[in-house]
Amino acid sequence: MRTKFILALLMLLSLWGCKPVEKETRSKPLIVATTSILADGIKNLVGDLADVKALMPAGVDPHLYKASVRDLDLLTEADLVIYHGLYLEGKMTEIFEKLALSQSLINVSKGIPNQLLIRSGPEAHSVDPHVWFDIKLWSKALAYSAEEIQKWRPEWESSLKSNSTRYLQQLEELDLLAQTKVNELKSKNQVLVTAHDAFAYFGKSYGIQVYSLQGLSTLSEPGLRDLTELVKIIQEHQVKAIFAEQTISPKAIRAVANAAAERNQNVELAGPLFTDSLDAPNTPAGTYIGMFQTNLFTIYENLLPWSLK
Numbered sequence: 001m002r003t004k005f006i007l008a009l010l011m012l013l014s015l016w017g018c019k020p021v022e023k024e025t026r027s028k029p030l031i032v033a034t035t036s037i038l039a040d041g042i043k044n045l046v047g048d049l050a051d052v053k054a055l056m057p058a059g060v061d062p063h064l065y066k067a068s069v070r071d072l073d074l075l076t077e078a079d080l081v082i083y084h085g086l087y088l089e090g091k092m093t094e095i096f097e098k099l100a101l102s103q104s105l106i107n108v109s110k111g112i113p114n115q116l117l118i119r120s121g122p123e124a125h126s127v128d129p130h131v132w133f134d135i136k137l138w139s140k141a142l143a144y145s146a147e148e149i150q151k152w153r154p155e156w157e158s159s160l161k162s163n164s165t166r167y168l169q170q171l172e173e174l175d176l177l178a179q180t181k182v183n184e185l186k187s188k189n190q191v192l193v194t195a196h197d198a199f200a201y202f203g204k205s206y207g208i209q210v211y212s213l214q215g216l217s218t219l220s221e222p223g224l225r226d227l228t229e230l231v232k233i234i235q236e237h238q239v240k241a242i243f244a245e246q247t248i249s250p251k252a253i254r255a256v257a258n259a260a261a262e263r264n265q266n267v268e269l270a271g272p273l274f275t276d277s278l279d280a281p282n283t284p285a286g287t288y289i290g291m292f293q294t295n296l297f298t299i300y301e302n303l304l305p306w307s308l309k
Helices: 001-019 036-049 070-077 088-097 136-152 156-188 202-207 226-235 251-262 288-303
Strands: 030-033 052-053 082-085 105-107 190-196 208-214 241-247 268-273
Touching: 030 036, 036 052, 036 082, 036 136, 036 156, 036 288, 070 088, 070 268, 082 088, 082 136, 088 105, 105 136, 136 156, 136 202, 156 202, 156 288, 190 226, 202 208, 208 226, 208 251, 226 251, 226 288, 241 251, 241 288, 251 268, 268 288
Parallel strands: 030 052, 030 082, 082 105, 190 208, 190 241, 241 268
Antiparallel strands: none
């Protein structure tokens, strides 16, 4: 099924590639970023210089995303397409290769040194794509994006440098806040248990142990062994709360909480945490900084021993 889907999309792209794309007259260039997280970062870099649109609406899981005809229209109409890479948009890899023949593209993951990436195996698709949960790595990706955008539009150099400096400073302050809060949790021997393996970079950056029910992709299905092992971890660490995620059904992680309760280990099902997408616009988690802060305080407030709250 996946192969047929990709072939169909590539055929559509080939048809579009055979005729000139009639772009409507715009006052600003159109930049399309694949996810809401990435689109927010790019908006902070370019400011009012361009219109930035997210291909995937808020709340969409990029692991499961399938591009529609409307999405292909948007991609081919864009003046610049920016994507995460690292197989986050796994079902779109062939589409990006086709678009690169006629479109300007930026793969933001190229701004992150390979040795800083987390891998679960030697295969290319085994790289963990959730780099935005390490603010330092996400800052590198955005700094690289700014450099590439400047190559695309040299006349934007001054504004890009100014916007980048301002936004990266905000991210540095957020990083310091996260380190402070997580250090307090570590001093109370807390660990983080989530629905899928999206927080490995968070754990590595801030030195907190992270456990999850599902693997890197939400396409993976947890089994009974996964559930049993996670319950053992919850018992061992006397975990106070485990966390559902916004783009994943809470059914599986709720089963973990129920299984722990059957072993006389009461654990709260908290969240949801925002992992692969922002929340809706104009909500607390509707920006990257807001999303990160929302996750941070949700984790902190639910794991901090109740006697200390």
